[in-house]
Amino acid sequence: MDAPVDFLSHDSVAPQAVAELLDSCFGPARHRRTAALLRSGAPRIEPASFVALDGEQLVGSVEAWRLDWQHPRGSRPIALLGPLVSHPTRRGERIGARLMDLALAELDKLHLPVMLIGDAPYYARWGFSAKHTGEWVLPGPVDRDRLLLRFPAGHRLRGPASFAPAAGADSAAA
Numbered sequence: 012m013d014a015p016v017d018f019l020s021h022d023s024v025a026p027q028a029v030a031e032l033l034d035s036c037f038g039p040a041r042h043r044r045t046a047a048l049l050r051s052g053a054p055r056i057e058p059a060s061f062v063a064l065d066g067e068q069l070v071g072s073v074e075a076w077r078l079d080w081q082h083p084r085g086s087r088p089i090a091l092l093g094p095l096v097s098h099p100t101r102r103g104e105r106i107g108a109r110l111m112d113l114a115l116a117e118l119d120k121l122h123l124p125v126m127l128i129g130d131a132p133y134y135a136r137w138g139f140s141a142k143h144t145g146e147w148v149l150p151g152p153v154d155r156d157r158l159l160l161r162f163p164a165g166h167r168l169r170g171p172a173s174f175a176p177a178a179g180a181d182s183a184a185a
């Protein structure tokens with residue numbers, strides 16, 4: 012049964028509370044990870060970023076960011092999802108799954124392909140795979156099996172592309 016948790020827009024909580032949860036799960040080195048380098052300077056997609064609260068306690072968070080996928084033949088918008096986190100004492104309560112469902116529902120409304128760096132066995136249930144990401148060029152080391160893409164029809168995004176923060180407003184809807 013799903014935990015009695017409220018799912019709210021990400022700006023419902025202080026950024027410091029999210030930072031503390033992320034620090035406790037990923038450690039301070041999280042700022043040097045390839046996903047963090049990709050997110051740096053990118054506008055957050057507010058409608059697709061959520062927190063999970065049990066009362067006043069933060070028990071989960073997911074964020075989405077707007078990047079440009081830059082191929083020699085042209086650029087396409089893409090969403091970078093993450094970090095996704097649930098509180099260490101609340102794992103297995105579907106908090107992570109519900110955050111994913113909410114974020115992806117919003118990103119699908121925007122018809123955005125979605126990339127993330129994470130464990131394929133967890134994310135495959137939402138259609139993520141490393142099948143088309145092998146030639147992507149990233150700003151740091153990455154385990155290729157963990158570089159995952161989920162794409163709407165016609166958005167396969169295969170090839171030697173790199174990434175840049177999308178310019179402009181803080182919402183992919185803009």
Ligand SMILES: CC(C)(COP(=O)(O)OP(=O)(O)OC[C@H]1O[C@@H](n2cnc3c(N)ncnc32)[C@H](O)[C@@H]1OP(=O)(O)O)[C@@H](O)C(=O)NCCC(=O)NCCS
Pocket residue numbers: 036093094095096097098101102103104105106107108109128129130132133
């Ligand atoms: C990954 C994470 C968000 C999942 O959150 P959660 O709230 O426990 O997830 P859910 O309750 O929705 O799903 C739990 C299920 O996923 C499985 N699962 C969790 N992490 C997994 C992983 N890395 N690989 C494969 N399966 C995984 C669990 O075994 C469980 O399976 P079950 O439903 O068959 O019992 C959480 O474990 C976490 O915060 N981990 C640390 C941060 C992290 O690695 N984030 C992802 C990278 S950004």
